């Protein structure tokens with residue numbers, strides 16, 4: 303079955319779109335903001351915080367970037383109106399980072415300003431390596447005028463060591479994740495291209511640095527070995543539970559999410575919604591070690 307799963311993870315691009323949509327329901331709150339609000343209310347009632355992502359990545363027109371920014375404004379209003387325990391996560395390419403960097407900064411700046419008024423946090427997701435420096439610069443510009451913005455960093459990149467050093471000086475709040483994009487191995491930490499567990503020591507180094515510097519950090523992983531190490535590190539260094547949170551994706555490792563919550567940790571669920579579900583779902587499905595089983599299940603229940 304493991305071999306079959308590996309084959310399916312590679313062959314997933316040939317799976318019909320309708321089937322991908324069916325399987326992706328576990329990873330996506332729905333197509334509309336109302337769908338997302340319903341799901342978030344459920345999660346909040348169980349004790350989870352959430353971060354909301356409006357699906358959509360690289361865009362091809364300024365009009366699309368404006369539409370995405372409008373949708374984020376609607377999200378911020380919904381958080382306020384429904385009293386949701388939620389932050390937002392934004393992919394700068396969806397606001398036109400690669401089309402017009404200045405315009406992207408203006409749009410994101412307006413979103414961050416409204417969010418600040420609502421006391422809502424905004425996390426900038428980190429995208430592929432062609433965006434890394436641009437996103438760090440964008441973050442630095444916005445963080446100099448706002449306190450409610452944080453940035454994701456990817457432990458699979460070698461450069462994260464240097465990036466973290468400068469970000470820690472500004473006491474920025476951060477999210478550390480392994481990293482999801484297919485990158486040239488010249489950018490990656492040793493052996494990360496063969497085995498994702500090779501990223502773990504680097505991930506831990508970054509978490510340890512955040513703890514040392516007293517920076518709030520989101521530990522974004524489902525890797526149980528890594529989570530155990532973070533818990534042990536926090537315990538041994540007497541790090542207060544308010545200084546970090548675990549972050550996981552909607553529909554991934556749900557028993558682990560509940561277990562951490564039960565242990566008294568803060569757990570934030572990344573909740574994506576929107577019409578542009580395909581690219582996001584494909585990445586989640588490729589990462590799922592039980593992917594073949596899900597495809598078979600979906601096929602049988604057609």
Ligand SMILES: Cc1cc2nc3c(=O)[nH]c(=O)nc-3n(C[C@H](O)[C@H](O)[C@H](O)COP(=O)(O)OP(=O)(O)OC[C@H]3O[C@@H](n4cnc5c(N)ncnc54)[C@H](O)[C@@H]3O)c2cc1C
Pocket residue numbers: 426427428429454456479480481482483498499522523524525526549550551554555571572585586587589590591592
């Ligand atoms: C809240 C959050 C925010 C993120 N933000 C970013 C970002 O800004 N930029 C970026 O590049 N990446 C981001 N990621 C993705 C991240 O980089 C990883 O690709 C993803 O989380 C899987 O890596 P992992 O740390 O869980 O470890 P892995 O070693 O990949 O997985 C560990 C174990 O988790 C389980 N697992 C992982 N994924 C799945 C799945 N889809 N279905 C079922 N089980 C699974 C499996 O049991 C696997 O063995 C984010 C992840 C999270 C949780």
